[in-house]
Amino acid sequence: MDKIFWYYCRSSMQQLGWFCGNLLKAFSERAQVLQRIVINVFDEVKEEWSRDNTSNPSQVMALRACGFIVFRQLAQSSPPPDNIEYLLLQTSYGKHHWTPPKGHVDPGEDDLTTALRETQEEAGLGEEHLQVVDGFLQELHYEVRGRPKTVLYWLAELRDPKMAVTLSKEHQDYRWAKLEEACSLAQHKDLQDTLRAAQQHLDTEQGKH
Numbered sequence: 166m167d168k169i170f171w172y173y174c175r176s177s178m179q180q181l182g183w184f185c186g187n188l189l190k191a192f193s194e195r196a197q198v199l200q201r202i203v204i205n206v207f208d209e210v211k212e213e214w215s216r217d218n219t220s221n222p223s224q225v226m227a228l229r230a231c232g233f234i235v236f237r238q239l240a241q242s243s244p245p246p247d248n249i250e251y252l253l254l255q256t257s258y259g260k261h262h263w264t265p266p267k268g269h270v271d272p273g274e275d276d277l278t279t280a281l282r283e284t285q286e287e288a289g290l291g292e293e294h295l296q297v298v299d300g301f302l303q304e305l306h307y308e309v310r311g312r313p314k315t316v317l318y319w320l321a322e323l324r325d326p327k328m329a330v331t332l333s334k335e336h337q338d339y340r341w342a343k344l345e346e347a348c349s350l351a352q353h354k355d356l357q358d359t360l361r362a363a364q365q366h367l368d369t370e371q372g373k374h
């Protein structure tokens with residue numbers, strides 16, 4: 166009797182163990198599936214969020230810089246427009262690129278104040294030395310190290326064409342260049358177009374007088 170009882174007890178325990186084992190296995194498989202679903206949803210949300218916040222240029226705050234296309238007219242030279250020369254500065258850092266005087270807008274500063282301040286700092290030419298030309302303002306948009314940048318250029322004539330340019334540490338050289346040479350130094354198409362637009366504007370203005 167004892168033997169039969171213990172036999173049934175043992176086999177019932179074995180069946181119960183088998184049942185519990187299978188139940189746990191099924192549960193852990195389901196738990197794993199559930200875990201995988203949660204991870205996938207989390208990854209998709211994370212990817213969507215980072216796409217929206219980093220890859221979309223409109224969501225990234227654009228850099229803003231302002232400056233002047235400064236030109237001078239040589240009196241004892243050929244007639245306009247061949248007597249017009251544009252000022253370009255060559256950076257002392259990076260790839261030593263050439264641009265007109267310009268720089269980043271400080272917090273709270275208005276654009277024209279930035280353009281005047283940067284022209285003073287980078288070329289030693291103050292507001293009193295410049296005659297700002299009416300009706301010319303160009304806006305350029307390009308990317309610098311993956312960040313959108315907006316640059317505004319006004320146009321101004323150097324009142325005294327013989328006045329010396331004084332560079333800051335940011336630049337290693339400067340050039341007074343006629344349109345074609347200025348465009349070849351400028352390299353970037355948008356800046357070349359801006360220089361050509363300046364020349365066109367001056368031609369039109371001179372045609373009126």
Ligand SMILES: Nc1nc2c(ncn2[C@@H]2O[C@H](COP(=O)(O)OP(=O)(O)OP(=O)(O)OP(=O)(O)OC[C@H]3O[C@@H](n4cnc5c(=O)[nH]c(N)nc54)[C@H](O)[C@@H]3O)[C@@H](O)[C@H]2O)c(=O)[nH]1
Pocket residue numbers: 230256258259260262264267268269305306307308309314335353354355356
């Ligand atoms: N050591 C070091 N330091 C740097 C460097 N970089 C900056 N610093 C420091 O920043 C201070 C300057 O501060 P500000 O004066 O206030 O600013 P910005 O006047 O705005 O001057 P940036 O040079 O920052 O900006 P971009 O001229 O815009 O050149 C950036 C990139 O854009 C290309 N690029 C230029 N123009 C055009 C265009 O018209 N069209 C197109 N499509 N592309 C154009 C160009 O080829 C270049 O690859 C310096 O004191 C340094 O401390 C660098 O590489 N190494």
